Amino acid sequence: EDQVTQSPEALRLQEGESSSLNCSYTVSGLRGLFWYRQDPGKGPEFLFTLYSAGEEKEKERLKATLTKKESFLHITAPKPEDSATYLCAVPGSYNTDKLIFGTGTRLQVFP
Amino acid sequence: NAGVTQTPKFRILKIGQSMTLQCTQDMNHNYMYWYRQDPGMGLKLIYYSVGAGITDKGEVPNGYNVSRSTTEDFPLRLELAAPSQTSVYFCASSSSGEGNQPQHFGDGTRLSIL
Numbered sequence: 001e002d003q004v005t006q007s008p009e010a011l012r013l014q015e016g017e018s019s020s021l022n023c024s025y026t027v028s029g030l031r032g033l034f035w036y037r038q039d040p041g042k043g044p045e046f047l048f049t050l051y052s053a054g055e056e057k058e059k060e061r062l063k064a065t066l067t068k069k070e071s072f073l074h075i076t077a078p079k080p081e082d083s084a085t086y087l088c089a090v091p092g093s094y095n096t097d098k099l100i101f102g103t104g105t106r107l108q109v110f111p
Numbered sequence: 112n113a114g115v116t117q118t119p120k121f122r123i124l125k126i127g128q129s130m131t132l133q134c135t136q137d138m139n140h141n142y143m144y145w146y147r148q149d150p151g152m153g154l155k156l157i158y159y160s161v162g163a164g165i166t167d168k169g170e171v172p173n174g175y176n177v178s179r180s181t182t183e184d185f186p187l188r189l190e191l192a193a194p195s196q197t198s199v200y201f202c203a204s205s206s207s208g209e210g211n212q213p214q215h216f217g218d219g220t221r222l223s224i225l
Binding site: 031032034036041042043044045046049051087089090091092096097098099101102103104 | 115142144151152153154156159161169201203205208209210211212213214215216217218219
């Protein structure tokens with residue numbers, strides 16, 4: 001069964017304290033893995049697409065990496081404005097026009 | 112560029128009332144989606160469309176209906192609203208159904224059924 005699991009559910013960091021969020025997936029023939037950021041009261045905002053194992057993408061303090069079973073979102077020296085829920089999603093094995101979302105990691109960065 | 116626009120942003124309904132949630136996109140995307148998001152439950156797909164005139168059910172379609180008469184618009188209809196439909200509803204669109212392009216989301220409609 002296609003599945004996406006994110007961990008931890010919640011993460012509290014001090015400003016400047018680097019950490020990583022995990023997204024594990026079980027799908028056949030991965031077409032792409034997507035990371036989103038969601039602020040309270042807003043819709044998910046697209047961050048990155050990763051297509052193959054070994055690929056990395058960076059944006060400011062965020063770096064996403066991909067292996068054959070999981071993806072990591074590394075946050076380097078986070079700031080309070082990085083506080084948000086981070087979601088990952090993959091297309092289904094047999095219905096690639098539908099995304100399967102994880103339940104997200106809620107990140108709080110304190111000054 | 113507006114992207115995906117949803118209206119209204121907030122709405123309170125009484126049990127048994129009906130309403131239509133509006134969604135429009137200006138990116139000329141063929142694929143459009145409706146999700147609901149409940150606390151701690153993640154995004155659940157209600158209905159989706161691969162182009163004008165074509166719609167299909169997602170995971171949780173009961174109590175909802177959709178239509179797609181144009182590429183731009185994908186309204187979601189609630190008939191006989193029930194408390195279980197209290198949720199945040201998101202519309203999204205994508206340029207491809209092959210799983211290699213992201214979906215882009217609107218900012219949601221927060222719906223309460225009392």
